[in-house]
Amino acid sequence: MTLLSTRGLTRHFAGIRAVDGVDFDLPEGEIRALIGPNGAGKTTFVSLLCGRIAPSAGTVAFDGRDISHLPAHRRINLGMAYTFQITSVFARLSVAENVGLAARRRLRGRAKVEAAVAAALARVGLEGRAGALAGDLAYGHQRLLEIAMGIVQAPRLLILDEPTQGLSDSEIAGFKALIRELAQSATILLIEHNMSVVMETAHRVTVLNFGQVLAEGTPEEIHADRAVQAACLGVG
Ligand SMILES: Nc1ncnc2c1ncn2[C@@H]1O[C@H](COP(=O)(O)OP(=O)(O)OP(=O)(O)O)[C@@H](O)[C@H]1O
Ligand SMILES: [Mg+2]
Known part of the structure; x- marks a missing residue:
């Protein structure tokens, strides 16, 4: 198809x-x-x-x-989900909060959102940085964060x-x-x-x-x- x-x-x-x-x-x-x-x-x-x-x-x-x-x-x-060449993360929110915003497009309820955020961060290897400010991540890791924001939307x-x-x-x-x-x-x-x-x-x-x-x-x-x-x- x-x-x-x-x-x-x-x-x-x-x-x-x-x-x-x-x-x-x-x-x-x-x-x-x-x-x-x-x-x-x-x-x-x-x-x-x-x-x-x-x-x-x-x-x-x-x-x-x-x-x-x-x-x-x-x-x-x-x-459709996408990440762009210019990073578009919210620099003053945490890594987990950024992914949470994307997750709430699809999911309702705090527990479901938190589980989906944790899973998406683990998939891109950023689980250890969940509490960091997105703006403090290295550029390449901001790109991985964007991918997590994409995949959390399934x-x-x-x-x-x-x-x-x-x-x-x-x-x-x-x-x-x-x-x-x-x-x-x-x-x-x-x-x-x-x-x-x-x-x-x-x-x-x-x-x-x-x-x-x-x-x-x-x-x-x-x-x-x-x-x-x-x-x-x-x-x-
Ligand atoms: N908003 C815009 N206004 C004017 N010209 C634009 C705009 N966006 C892209 N262009 C022009 O359109 C052409 C294609 O640009 P585009 O960014 O799509 O290329 P690209 O293949 O993604 O390049 P790169 O590998 O450098 O990212 C270029 O000549 C670019 O200058
Ligand atoms: Mg381009």
Whole structure:
């Protein structure tokens, strides 16, 4: 079953075609990596999926339903969760409070929320930092906190924009295991510059370049693709 699809999805910014006629299909249960050079349109594309920005043209469908005109919070209620390239945690709240805010979108009752928060923090390896102020975490750990805020919502689709930025090598190894585990219960769309993460986690890879789909295939196919190598030179 196709969980998410776009047709002709397009977004212009003052003459720049940031996303330009993208047809995209994501089957349920898949881990899909979205790669491409800086400025290729990756963040703009997922912002259109989430409803953070409106398309100039084209459609987005989720679970067979046209959601092109749904506001972002309604898309979250349908089961889309996302983390963005710029961290958006509440710096002056604790780690647990941040996750608790996200959990209360779905759960009622203090005990249920607390249990879900503890479980989500354990999954990303932040259980020891529950009481810390989010603003005191290292940047990479703020990204992990955002992932916890996403997974506590038990999403059907989890979209992650460069989640490994700022993580150490050992933390990245843990992240790969986390993604595989999350894929048991969610479909994952992962914007990623780290090629080892792409190669070791993704079922398929979509390459964006100048707002358009340059290539799509298995990690091995994409790795061997000459056009992709030329476009992504110096990336990853
Ligand atoms: N709000 C905006 N206003 C104007 N131009 C924008 C805006 N957002 C993105 N752009 C432009 O759209 C193009 C695509 O940007 P986008 O951030 O989507 O790329 P990206 O693939 O996520 O890049 P990166 O790998 O650096 O994160 C770029 O040329 C960028 O400058
Ligand atoms: Mg980006």
